[in-house]
Amino acid sequence: MKPAPFEYHAPAGLEEAVGLLAELGDEAKALAGGQSLIPMLALRLAVFDHLVDLRRVAGLRGIERRDGSLWIGAGTTQAAIQRSAEVAEAVPLLARATPLIGHFQIRSRGTIGGSIAHADAAAEYPAVALALGAEFEAMSPRGGRTIPAAEFFTGMWTTALADDELLTGIRFPVRPARSGYAIEEFARRHGDFALAGAAVAVELDGPRIRRCGIGLFGLGPTALRAAAAEAELAGADPAGVDAEEVGRLAVSALESVPADLHGSAGYRKRVGAAMVARAWQRAVQEAGDD
Incomplete structure (x- = not known):
């Protein structure tokens, strides 16, 4: 099968992406790596009139220390996380979970934000975030907010993100001694x-x-x-x-x-x-x- 017809959008910046999602409402879906969304569209298990591709939004990618935590942009690929010495040192549980995700072709395109926002019950990253007490950063036209992992996953494929919110980054506590x-x-x-x-x-x-x-x-x-x-x-x-x-x-x-x-x-x-x-x-x- 093929996806139902949709209009494609490729915003260049975070504000533009958030604005598009807010303007288009329920008819739009953010597209990150697409490793879960594209098969669902192809099988017509999901239908959206608009896809907002986030790959050009540079502010959604990166791995860096911030205020005692390790921040990972939602658009960072799983392959980048797997290769990162910083992740292996600061958040070893995340590093050890990543090779278990699919195959290397999937990890080369799949993103951490896409996996977490998709909230599949059998996925590794959501469980890692819960075990570590991670925090999720979200952005909407109203501004940004932080959502604790314990409050984020609300049900099957559903999260605490509002309809006009975009997951922008995840903060993991840095590994303490002992x-x-x-x-x-x-x-x-x-x-x-x-x-x-x-x-x-x-x-x-x-x-x-x-x-x-x-x-x-x-x-x-x-x-x-x-x-x-x-x-x-x-x-x-x-x-x-x-x-x-x-x-x-x-x-x-x-x-x-x-x-x-x-x-x-x-x-x-x-x-x-x-x-x-x-x-x-x-x-x-x-x-x-x-």
């Missing part, structure tokens, strides 16, 4: 969307856990935080924590777990618990070695 990170996922083939996965970030204060972030993907209508498990682990001595119990607690309260020909809801929960346990073990070990 911290560890791991991401684990189970997919039928490399590059497929994960049936279940977990991103874990652990920070130690002396012998105890100062902060633990657990992001889950493939286990609900959107990426989720395992809040009950995080609360249980705060202040605990990791030496006395059973990894399998962490996995069970992380998935115990899950609702609306998907079920399809690849696996039942119960199967996905068991796989998810195993992914959490593996990621937890690796993250704790790294934090202890730091």
Whole structure:
């Protein structure tokens, strides 16, 4: 099939792009890397009268330190993130998640902002953002605002972005001392969307856990935080924590777990618990070695 007819726009600057999206309203869709949007248009799972191509908007690309955080422009490609020594040093969980996304052809065009704004429940980046407590910068004709990751993902393919807002950048906290990170996922083939996965970030204060972030993907209508498990682990001595119990607690309260020909809801929960346990073990070990 081919996409339904649409009018193409290629703004040169951020203000022009935001103005177009506000003017055209629901009839327009921002086009970043297009790795999710174009297949949906081709299959006519989505139809828009206008596409606003963001590739010429230079202000949406880049990786730099800002006020103790690592800022990544929403238009930065996944391949650029994968190559970045700055990302590997400052936000290792993001660096480790990136090679799991599709294949290199997809990563060469797909963008971090496109992945996050698309909010696919099985995507890696949203879970990483939740585990790390990232913040999202958005721009509209009314000005800019910052949205915490915990408030951003609202449902299946939906976010807290208003109709006239554009995601412009993501701020990740820079890796502190005595911290560890791991991401684990189970997919039928490399590059497929994960049936279940977990991103874990652990920070130690002396012998105890100062902060633990657990992001889950493939286990609900959107990426989720395992809040009950995080609360249980705060202040605990990791030496006395059973990894399998962490996995069970992380998935115990899950609702609306998907079920399809690849696996039942119960199967996905068991796989998810195993992914959490593996990621937890690796993250704790790294934090202890730091």
